[in-house]
Amino acid sequence: MPYPLTRVIGPLGDDTTSVAPLLCFIAGADLFAALWSRFFRGGPLEYLVHLATGLAGRRTHSNTT
Incomplete structure (x- = not known):
């Protein structure tokens, strides 16, 4: 089951998954x-x-001459 987007990037201010690396x-x-x-x-x-x-x-040119 795929994670919701907020679970992947985390809410602003969350220490474990921050949006800082993305920004x-x-x-x-x-x-x-x-x-x-x-x-x-x-x-x-x-x-x-x-x-x-x-x-x-x-x-290519050096091989033909």
């Missing part, structure tokens, strides 16, 4: 996204895909 994760992800978008055009996954396809393209 810290959301704030950290928001800060990371803001900083990333300030310095880069695309997202982190697009950046990694670009690097991977660039490496694959270089390998």
Whole structure:
């Protein structure tokens, strides 16, 4: 039987299951996204895909010449 949402994240102020880690994760992800978008055009996954396809393209071109 699934737990209700209040059982999983706990009510505000409960010491055993607090929403503080959730709020810290959301704030950290928001800060990371803001900083990333300030310095880069695309997202982190697009950046990694670009690097991977660039490496694959270089390998393919070096094998054909």
